[in-house]
Amino acid sequence: MNRSTIATLVCVLGLGLCTFSLSWAATAPKSQGTLVIRDVQGDICTLPGPAPGTTVNYDFTAPTSPCPNDKTFSMEIVEFPSAMTILMTDNSHCEKNFNDYGGEFWLELKTTKKLTTSSKIREIAHIASSPPGTIIDPGVLLVAVEKKDGHVIIRDNVSCIKITASGTPPANK
Incomplete structure (x- = not known):
């Protein structure tokens, strides 16, 4: 049963519910997906993807x-659109510059296509x-990785994640 069928059924059942359901459907934001972060015990936290053309830092x-x-x-990408960039750092500023921000x-x-399902759960250290250039999952590209010292321990050391959504494509005229 699709959303319009459900809305129609709700409308038939009562006018008050119909008004609520239609206004909810009209104002519900379009999902930008979620980045699911897991610790070694499997406990999770979720980071919503930002709106098109914006960036969010999770310090x-x-x-x-x-x-x-x-x-x-570990991490899992759930239903991100194409061209979403995820930067993980061990400094709280979500910056790549070791000289200015430490780390x-x-x-x-970067997502290279719209993910309509979840990626596999991947360990950060394995990624x-x-x-660089490795497709770690269909639709997910490792753009770059930088280690100040070749023997850096990455597991359990992420302090910030920056997620950037590409802008909305121009409308066809």
């Missing part, structure tokens, strides 16, 4: 962080051990 050292600092073991590593991923 795990902040008191209001949705995820605990230095506990990221020992960063890695960057970071792959060469």
